[in-house]
Amino acid sequence: MAGTNGFSRRSFITNSFFTAAGLVIASCGSKTSRVSPAAGNLNGSGVDQSSALSGYQESPLLAEKVALGQLPPIGERLPKIPFIRQVHSVGRYGGTIYDDAESQGGRFFLDGAIISAPQETDNEGIIIRPHICEKVEHSNDFSSFTFYIREGLKWSDGVELTADDIMWWWEHEQNNKELYPEGPRNTWKTGEKYAVFEKVSKWVFRISFAGPFRPLLNMSAHEYMAFSSFFGQPAHYMKQFHIDFNPMANEVAKSYGYQYWFQLYKEREEYMRPHEGKPHVSPWVRVTSATTHDVYERNPYYAEVDQEGNQLPYVDRIYISVVEDRKLRDARIATGGLSMGKTVLPEISIYQQNLKLADFTIKQWKMGNSSECMFAFNLNHKDPVLNKIYNDIRFRRAMSLAINRKRINESLYFGMAKECQATIDLEVSYFDPDWQTYYADFDLKQANALLDEMGLKWDNKKEFRLMPDGKRLQTVLIYIIQDYPLQLIELVRQDWSKAGMDTILRQSDDQFRQQRCKSGDHDCTCWNADLIEEIAAYLPWVSKWNPNNALFYAMDWWYWYYSEGKEGIEPPQIWKDQFNTMARWYHAKDDGEYQRYGREVWDFFSKQLVCIGTVGYAPMPVVVKNGLKNVPDKIKIGYGTVTAKSFMVQTYYWDQPSQHI
Amino acid sequence: MKIKLATFRLDFLRKRKNSEPDRFNALHSASQWTLIWAKFKDHKLALIGLYILAAFYLCILFAPIITPYDPWEDSKYIYSPPTPIHIFHEGKLHRPFVYNQEINTTPETFERIFKTDYSTPYPVRFFVKGAEYHWLGFIKSNIHLFGVDPKTSINLMGTDVLGRDCFSRNIYGLQISLTVGLFGVFITFILGSIIGGIAGYYGGVIDNIVQRVVEFISCIPTIPMWMALGAVIPQDWGNLKVYFAITVILALRSWTGLSRQVRSKLLQLREEEYIVAAKVSGTSGWKIITTHLLPGFLSYLIVSLTLEIPKMILGETTLSFLGLGLRPPTVSLGVLLQDAQNLAAISAYPWLLVSAVLVVIAVLAFNFVGDGIRDAADPYKN
Secondary structure (H helix, E strand, O other): OOOOOOOOOOEOOOOOOOOOOOOOOEEOOOOOOOOOOOOOOOOOOOOOHHHHOOOOEOOHHHHHHHHOOOOOOHHHHOOOOOEEEOOOOOOOOOOEEEEEEOOOOOOEOOHHHHOOOOEEEOOOOOEEEEOOEEEEEEOOOOOEEEEEEOOOOEOOOOOEOOHHHHHHHHHHHHOOOOOOOOOOOHHHEEOOEEOEEEEEEOOEEEEEOOOOOOHHHHHHOOHHHHHHHOOOOOHHHHHHHOOOOOOOHHHHHHHOOOOOHHHHHHHHHOOOOOOOOOOOOOOEEEEEEOOOEEEEEEOOOOOEEEOOOEEOOOOOEEEEEEOOOHHHHHHHHHOOOOOEEEOOHHHHHHHHHHHHHHOEEEEEEEOOEEEEEEEEEOOOOOOHHHHHHHHOHHHHHHHHHHOOHHHHHHHHOOOOOEEOOOOOOOOOOOOOOHHHHOOOOOOHHHHHHHHHHOOOOEOOOOOOEEOOOOOEOEEEEEEOOOOOOHHHHHHHHHHHHHOOOEEEEEEOOHHHHHHHHHOOOOOEEEEEEEOOOHHHHOOOOOOOOOOOOOOOOOHHHHHHHHOOOOOOOOOOHHHHHHHHHHHHHHOOOOHHHHHHHHHHHHHHHHHHOOOEOOEEOOEEEEEEEOOEEOOOOOOEOOOOOOHHHHHOHHHOEEOOHHHOO | OHHHHHHHHHHHHHHHHHOOOOHHHHHHHOOHHHHHHHHHHHOHHHHHHHHHHHHHHHHHHOHHHHOOOOOOOOOOOOOOOOOOOEEEEOOEEEEEEEEEEEEEEEOOOOEEEEEEEEEEEEEOEEEEEEEEEEEOOOEEEEEEEEEOOOOOOOOOOOEOOOOOEHHHHHHHHHHHHOOHHHHHHHHHHHHHHHHHHHHHHHOHHHHHHHHHHHHHHHOOOHHHHHHHHHHHOOOOOOHHHHHHHHHHHHHHHHHHHHHHHHHHHHHHHOOOHHHHHHHHOOOOHHHHHHHHHHHHHHHHHHHHHHHHHHHHHHOOOHHHHHOOOOOOOOOOHHHHHHHHOOHHHHHOOHHHHHHHHHHHHHHHHHHHHHHHHHHHHOOOOO
C-alpha cells in the first residue's frame, strides 16, 4: 500500500503484561494448531471477568467532571464488557508524560500510545486476539469476517461507535469518486471483485470477499493497517466535511484554506495523530496543537480497565514539545528532560554518566531491526549499462560479500548486533535460516572474483573498476538521516570502494529522495529493515521489500504489475512469478498454502538480494525517568507489534504523580 | 599623489639598475609594494597572522606527509583521547614515546574503558612507512613524517566515533576549507572589482548596461536557485566537486554587490586630477583602472574580502540540506564541526572541538592579515 514509507516501525510490548497462556486465540500463522477467534473470553478461564469486578474506578480528574455533571458516570462511559488488561502493578492516576517530536503533529517516541485497533497481537507478533472489538469470527475458508464491536463502545466524545461508522468508511469514503477516483485500493479485491461490507446489527459488521483473504485478520490487529483500512472514521464527525451530508462542505473547506471539500476531508482522515477535536478510541486524544507543542489528554471513554477495574490510562496527559533539531532532542533526553527516550548507542557513556544527575534508568531493549540499514540498487535504472550491472545477481552478491559487517558491528554497535542479511524474523513459521546467512560473510576475494567474472575490469591505477562502456563504475547512494549512525554508510562506502566501486554519498531530505527514487532516477538508496514478525510479514504489500516501498528498487516493474501492464516496464518472468506468488499468498486457502507461498515469497526476496543487509538486532538502550512505573525491562520491537498497544503506555504511571504535572 | 607614485616607479627602476644602496633614497623611491610590505611588517598581529596562515598552507601542501594516518581509515581506538607523549619510562629518561592503550567494552553498560599498558614504550619514530598516498595527486609514497609501531597508535588530537585520527582529519579539513571555499571569494573579488571598475570608469552606456545586468543578477532568488542547482548538478559528481561548483556559481552571482561599491567609488575618483593627467598623457583605460583607480581604495576592498572568508568557512555545510554542501566522507572543518555539535562532544570527547579552535585561528589570522594589509595598503597616509 502506498504511503507507508515515512512510518518508522517500532513497537514495544511486554511479556509480563499478558496472561497469554490460556487465551482463545486467532492467528494468521500456523506454527501450532491455531484456534479461530471465536469466543469473547478474555482471560482464558472462560469466566467473564467483568462480572467479578464489582465496579469501576476512574481518574479524580474525570470524577470531578462527573460530579459537575459534565460527564456521565464511569459505568455509562465504558462498554458493557470493557477490555481487562492485566497490568504488572496497579497504578496511580495523574501526571504527565513528556516527549519530543520533530514537527507539529510529527512522530514521537511514544506515539504508539495514542492509537488502538480492533484486535491486538501478543508480544511475539504471532497470536492475534480481540481488543477494541469483543471478538472477530471468520469463515473456515477465511473469506468472510464478522466483527463484534464491544456493545456500548464510545468515541472520545461520547457518541457510540457502531457498525454504521464502518459502513460510512466503505460507502461514503472509499467508494466516493471525488475522494478516491480510482475506487478502493486493490487490497480489497479478490480477482475482479471488491469485498462486500455489511451491517449485521448495530454492533456487528461483516466483511466478505469473493475468495479467501487471510491478511484481514492481521490488518485488524495492526493499528496502522486497521486505521488506514477500515476502522476509525467517526461518521458523525466526518459528515460535516462531506458534500453529500453537508451542502456547505466546500465553503467549510474554503474557510480552512482548501479549495474543495475532499481536500479538507482527506486532511481530517488522518488516523495516526488525528486532528484535535476528532473523536478517537485511543487512550489519549489530541486537545491542543501548536507550532511549539502538542497536548494529548486522556480519553474519558477509553474502553480498557486494569484487573481491579481502574479505567486506563493512568497518566492524564502526554505533552509533546516540538524540537526540530535532532541533536537537541538527543541532548534533552540525555539530560533527563523527557520522561522516556531512545539513546544514541555510540554515545551511551554520556547517558551512563548522567544516571544520577538526570534521574533516570537505562533499560536494555532490543532494536526491532533485522537490519539497521539495508541497501538496494535500482533494478529499473534508466542507464542501460548500469541497469545491466545492477540486474546481474553476481553484482549484488559481490556487493554483499564486500561489506565487512564485523567491522560495522564492532565500531558502531559494540559488537552486540548480529551480522546478517536483512530478512524476516527468525520466529516466523516458514523461516529458513539460510536467508540470514545468504552471501553475508565478508569475502572480498570472492566479491572481486565475481566482479571480474562479470567483465568489470580495473582501471590503470587499479583504483576503481570500469564499466563495459569504459566509464568508471560509479554509484550514487542517496540517503537521509535516520536512526542508524551515518558512519555505517561511510563504512559501506569504503568496503565497496575496495571492491572497485566508486560510491558517492548524497545526503538529502526524504521528500527529495522519494521524488528521485519514485521516478527511478537513482542508483542506490538505503533504509532500515524492520523486524518483520509473522503477522507483519503477511500484511499485503507493505513490507520494505516491495519494489515500490521505502527502497524503490523497481518502480517501473511495480507500475507494470499494478496497472496490469498499462504503464511501466514489463518485468522479467521471475519477477512476474514473484508478484503472482505474492497475490496468491494473500489469498491462500489453508495453512499449507500459506506456508508454502510465504516461503516462496521470502525465499525469492532473500536470494535475489534486492535489499542487502548489514547488521541487525542491535541493542537499543532507552532511558526512563525514575518513578515511571510499569515500563517493561525487556522488549522486542517489531513491525507487527508496532505502535499503539505494544507500547502499553496506558499502563504506565508515576509513583508520585504530583511531581510530574 | 598618484603622479608621485609613477615617479617613484621610474626612480626605483633606475635605482635597481644602478643598484646603489641608499636608505634614504630607497625609501623615497621604493615601489608601492615595498612600502606596503614595510608598513605591514610594523603590524605585529598581522605578521603573526601571516605566519599562522603560512604554517597552515604548508600543512595543507604537505598534508599526506605530515599526517600519520589516512583520515578515513577507521581503527579500534574509538573515541580515544589524545595520546600523551612521554619521555620518562620507569623513571629513566627515554626518547619520546607512547604507551599502548587497551580497550575493553563492558557488556552491561556499553562503556569503552581505556587502560594504559605501561610495560612497553613505543618510541615516536620519524619518516616511518604507513598508509599509501598520492602526494599532489601523482607522487606515490607511504612515508609519513612521524608515527609509531603499528601495534599501537599515536593520535595527537584523539580519535572520533570510528577511531579515525583527528589530527589527520583536521589537517585534511584545513586543506579543503582553506582552498576550495576561498576560490569563490577570489572570483567574487576579481569580477566585482573589474566589472565595477569598467562601469565606474567609463560610465555612460557601458555603465548603464552593466548596472542593468547587475540588477538582473541580483534579483535571482537564492533558495529556488539552489534548489534548481540541486536538481541540475549531475548526480555522479562527488561531494567536493559539487561544492566547488556551487561556490563558483555563488561567486558568479555575488560579485554584483561588490561591483556596485567599486563603481560608485570610481565615479567619484575618476574626476580627480591625477586621473585626468593620466588620461591626458595617453594611458589606456585598463591601465588607469588597475594601476591608478583600484589601488586608491584597496583598503576598502580588502576589508570586504577578509569579511567574506570566515563566512565561507563557516557556511560550508549550510547547503547540505539540498545535497549541495560538504558532507562526509569529505573532510573539511565544517564537516568535522558538525560531528562535534552534540552534547557528547562537549562533555566526553572535548578533543573533537579542536576543529572549532582551528576555525577560530584561521579566521582570526585572515582578519589580522587583512587588517594589516588595509593599514599598509595606503602607505602614503602618514
